[in-house]
Amino acid sequence: MHFSLAELAERVGGRVEGDGSLRIERVMPLEEAGPADVSFFANRKYAAAFAASRAGVVIVGENEEAAAGRTLLRAANAYLAFAKVSTLFHPPREPVPGISPRAVVSEGALIDPSAEIQDLAFVGRGATVGARTILFPGVVVGDGARIGDDCILFPNVVVRERCVVGNRCTLQPGAVLGGDGFGFAFDMEGVGSGPRHFKVPQSGIAELEDDVELGANCTVDRATLGKTVVRRGAKIDNLVQLAHNVEIGPLSLIAAQTGISGSTKVGMGVAMAGQVGIVGHLDIGDGARFGAKAGVHNDVPAGEIYSGYPAVPHRDWLREQGATRKLPELWKRVRELEKQLKKLQEEA
Secondary structure (H helix, E strand, C coil): CCEEHHHHHHHHCCEEECCCCCEECEECCCCCCCCCEEEECCCHHHHHHHHHCCCCEEEEECCCCCCCCCCEEEECCHHHHHHHHHHHHCCCCCCCCEECCCCEECCCCEECCCCEECCCCEECCCCEECCCCEECCCCEECCCCEECCCCEECCCCEECCCCEECCCCEECCCCEEEECCCCEEEECCCCCCCCEEEECCCCCEEEECCCCEECCCCEEECCCCCEEEECCCCEECCCCEECCCCEECCCCEECCCCEECCCCEECCCCEECCCCEECCCCEECCCCEECCCCEECCCECCCCEEECCCCEEHHHHHHHHHHHHCHHHHHHHHHHHHHHHHHHHHHC
């Protein structure tokens, strides 16, 4: 597969500086790219690699400076242009319609004729699988579950009974939609063998709206009652845990190892860095941002940036960190002042 540079620029809404007829055959990193390759530069950390790169063309922002003679594809958003160019060279996998004889499709399941059901996939009773959707080996779609059009469920994904996946969703390997929420009532009396934790039935569902992605080994628990929902266009990274009755707003981004406790409502366009922890029953406003490892114990207003444990507004956290680094010096000064004070008292 190859494209001319002019064609790439037209496809991504950019403009060429240099030879638009240049033949481009691959997308490669700056350090490995050669004369027939396209790469991209959007982070000043890689300025040296950009200067030294042998790439035939580099995608850059409109205002990025470059050495004379360097062939460029300029775009308002270099990273977005790179993503679109890379997709041209690595298009999504197209389904091969049909149901493998080694798959298990239960009575009453509805599989669109254009869907692809691979070896060892399982589709339960009354479940539906939409047009052009692909189920890889080991996928389990529970009884009455609904999978929309143009979805990809990679190996060992589980969508439990009655749960819903919208259109154009991607579930990476090992993701689980609709596992039981963590709900137990303490029973002091028990049933003759002493106290116990009595399981609360998790009778609700979990739902993904359109254009959602779940990362590898991500878990979205079903609701105790009602539904846990991830709304349109949200992207959830690997190893994220969303508890029962959580609601994730549209276009939110949640990074790896984040955990969100039950019944918390997350607004639109919220971004959480890795290992953020959020307690239950909170309201997180639209556009809020959280630094890595933030421990969130209270509601957060829209548009705020929080960091630290317990999480506080980011500017307050920066001041706290600055003060903490001065503690050894302050302790040393206090010790000296105590010595001077003791000496003065002895001399008095």
